[in-house]
Amino acid sequence: MAHNFMSTLTASFAMPAAENPTVAVMDAVFAHHGLDARYINCEISPESLGDAVRGALAMGFAGFNCSLPHKVHVIEFLDELAPSASIIGAVNCVVIKDGRLIGENTDGKGFVESLRTVVDPAGKDMVIFGAGGAARAIAVESALAGASTITVVNTTVSRGQDLVDRINADTQAKATLVHWDHEYAIPAATDIVVNATSVGLFPDIDARLNIDTASLLPSMVVADVIPNPPKTHLLTDAAARGCTTLDGMGMLVNQGRVAIKLWTGVDVDGQVMRRTLEGLFA
The missing domain is CATH 3.40.50.10860 (Leucine Dehydrogenase, chain A, domain 1)
Structure with missing residues (x-):
């Protein structure tokens, strides 16, 4: 043999x-x-x-x-x-x-597969925090998966605008940019919220996103890309507000x-x- x-x-x-x-x-x-x-x-x-x-x-x-x-x-x-x-x-x-x-690029594909265990992004309105590598991949794959609108919330305007321009040019989704220089209130019509920044990543686990947590509603799915710790402050806050949550693992x-x-x-x-x-x- x-x-x-x-x-x-x-x-x-x-x-x-x-x-x-x-x-x-x-x-x-x-x-x-x-x-x-x-x-x-x-x-x-x-x-x-x-x-x-x-x-x-x-x-x-x-x-x-x-x-x-x-x-x-x-x-x-x-x-x-x-x-x-x-x-x-x-x-x-x-x-x-x-x-x-x-x-x-499997970053975004991995996220969309995970997201689909709780909600299909097709036709949904998304808010994504960040415009770095993870955010770019997630935004593009979500757009290709049929997301209706994507709001990119980022501290650096130029980087955020580049991502928005790519989505609008190469996908069917409608993307807009919000300059993240204030406590951000998530619009009530948002279906999916994604933290694609490193805020809260080990060892800086006490860091929090600059958002109005009162704007998190039970109708929203809130996802965090951070795998360590799996239960970030964002997910804890979102769960307390009645949101469906999805960890980065x-x-x-x-x-x-x-x-x-x-x-x-x-x-x-x-x-x-x-x-x-x-x-x-x-």
């Missing part, structure tokens, strides 16, 4: 890389499904990124994740961008197929699920990934 000793190779390229828990999550879910696959956590400097990408191609990798600071820089080494990655202007997942390097898990599907074609069990993350963040 012939044996195949060739593992499916995947990786993460980031700098710094030591605190990235993804490798533990990937190893756990590969083992659970009996997949002969490896996920290698690599610290890659910006100067070495091109060499790393060419090396992954030469060694027959199925693909790799790209984290900070490589999400934009990596694009110059790729052959193709998926539609949402092209609009977002950033890549966090590369698929290697038939010798071609295809840039994807689901987005993180689904990013990984989407990446594995792109690399291997296998749909993996998100609960295995979530339990692993919860153990790491405990």
Whole structure:
């Protein structure tokens, strides 16, 4: 009986890389499904990124994740961008197929999958805090999923306006910008509220968004992208106001699920990934 000793190779390229828990999550879910696959956590400097990408191609990798600071820089080494990655202007997942390097962005896809467990964004009015990488991905994927309106609330006008312009130019959603220089009251007609900033992320867990919490209504779904801690002040406040809440753990898990599907074609069990993350963040 012939044996195949060739593992499916995947990786993460980031700098710094030591605190990235993804490798533990990937190893756990590969083992659970009996997949002969490896996920290698690599610290890659910006100067070495091109060499790393060419090396992954030469060694027959199925693909790799790209984290900070490589999400934009990596694009110059790729052959193709998926539609949402092209609009977002950033890549966090590369698929290697038939010798071609295809840039994807799983941040927004992971969020929309998580969101759909409580509400479909199609036809909904959204408020998104932030205009950085996570906010851009979430806004674009939500727009492509059929969101009706997206209000981007951001402290930096230029960055927020760039995101709004991209959504209006490349999707059917109607986007507007609010300059976040005051305590923001969420409009009563809002269906979905998303914190896509780092406010409240460990270790600064006592930080709060500059919003009027009295404007949170029971009709709203309130989501936070922060996975650690999973229960942020925003989600606690929203739950107290009767809102449906969604933590950042689901987005993180689904990013990984989407990446594995792109690399291997296998749909993996998100609960295995979530339990692993919860153990790491405990």
